[in-house]
Amino acid sequence: DIQMTQSPSTLSASVGDRVTITCRASQSIRSWLAWYQQKPGQAPKLLIYKASTLESGVPSRFSGSGSGTEFTLTINSLQPDDFATYYCQQYDRFWTFGQGTKVEVK
Amino acid sequence: QVQLVESGGGVAQPGRSLRLSCAASGFTFSSYPMQWVRQAPGMGLEWVAVISYDGSNKYYADSVKGRFTISRDNSKNTLYLHMTGLRGEDTAVYYCARKHYEDYFDYWGRGTLVTVSS
Numbered sequence: 001d002i003q004m005t006q007s008p009s010t011l012s013a014s015v016g017d018r019v020t021i022t023c024r025a026s027q028s029i030r031s032w033l034a035w036y037q038q039k040p041g042q043a044p045k046l047l048i049y050k051a052s053t054l055e056s057g058v059p060s061r062f063s064g065s066g067s068g069t070e071f072t073l074t075i076n077s078l079q080p081d082d083f084a085t086y087y088c089q090q091y092d093r094f095w096t097f098g099q100g101t102k103v104e105v106k
Numbered sequence: 107q108v109q110l111v112e113s114g115g116g117v118a119q120p121g122r123s124l125r126l127s128c129a130a131s132g133f134t135f136s137s138y139p140m141q142w143v144r145q146a147p148g149m150g151l152e153w154v155a156v157i158s159y160d161g162s163n164k165y166y167a168d169s170v171k172g173r174f175t176i177s178r179d180n181s182k183n184t185l186y187l188h189m190t191g192l193r194g195e196d197t198a199v200y201y202c203a204r205k206h207y208e209d210y211f212d213y214w215g216r217g218t219l220v221t222v223s224s
Binding site: 032034042045046049050055087089091095097098099100 | 151152153156165201206209211212213215216217
C-alpha cells in the first residue's frame with residue numbers, strides 16, 4: 001500500500017500569511033496527487049488535481065507543486081475562509097489520504 | 107448542479123448490518139464510477155470501496171473486504187453500501203464521491219453517520 005505523510009499536522013497562521021503544506025508518498029506516484037479542503041461538518045472539496053492543476057472555481061491563491069514522492073500545497077495571502085483542514089490524496093494505485101493538516105488562527 | 111445525498115446511517119449493534127444509499131442528481135450517473143469514503147470521529151479520510159460505471163468491477167479496502175458490498179442501480183441513480191458484521195471501528199461518517207475519469211474524486215456528498223455500539 002502507498003502511504004501518504006503530511007506535515008505539519010497543525011499550522012497556526014494569520015490572515016495574509018503564505019502557508020505551505022508538505023505531502024510525501026512512500027513510493028513514486030508520478031503526478032497523481034490531489035488536494036482537498038474540509039471544513040467542520042462539511043464534505044471535502046477538491047482544490048487541486050494532477051499535483052498542480054487548479055480545479056475550476058478555486059481561487060488562484062491556491063497552488064500545488066511536486067512530482068514523484070514530494071508535493072506541496074501553497075496558499076498565498078491566507079484568507080479567513082481558508083482556515084480548514086487540508087488533505088492530500090494519491091490516486092496512482094487505488095486511493096490513500098494523508099492524515100490532514102489543520103490550518104488554524106494564530 | 108451535481109448533488110450526492112447519502113442516507114441510511116444510524117446506530118447499529120456490533121455484528122449487525124446496515125445499508126447506506128447515495129442518491130445522485132445533476133449528472134449522468136451511469137457514466138461515472140463511484141466511491142465510498144469514510145471518516146472516523148476526529149480522524150482522517152479512508153477510502154472504502156469503488157464500483158465501475160456499470161457495476162461490473164468492484165474493489166474494497168482490506169479493512170472492509172468480505173464484510174461490505176458496494177452496488178449501484180443506474181435506473182434509480184443510486185449508489186449503495188451494504189455493511190455486515192459491523193465493528194466499533196466502522197463508526198464513521200460515510201461519504202459517497204464521484205470518481206473523475208482521471209481517478210480523483212471531484213464531487214462528494216455531505217455524508218451519513220454510522221455508529222456501531224452496543
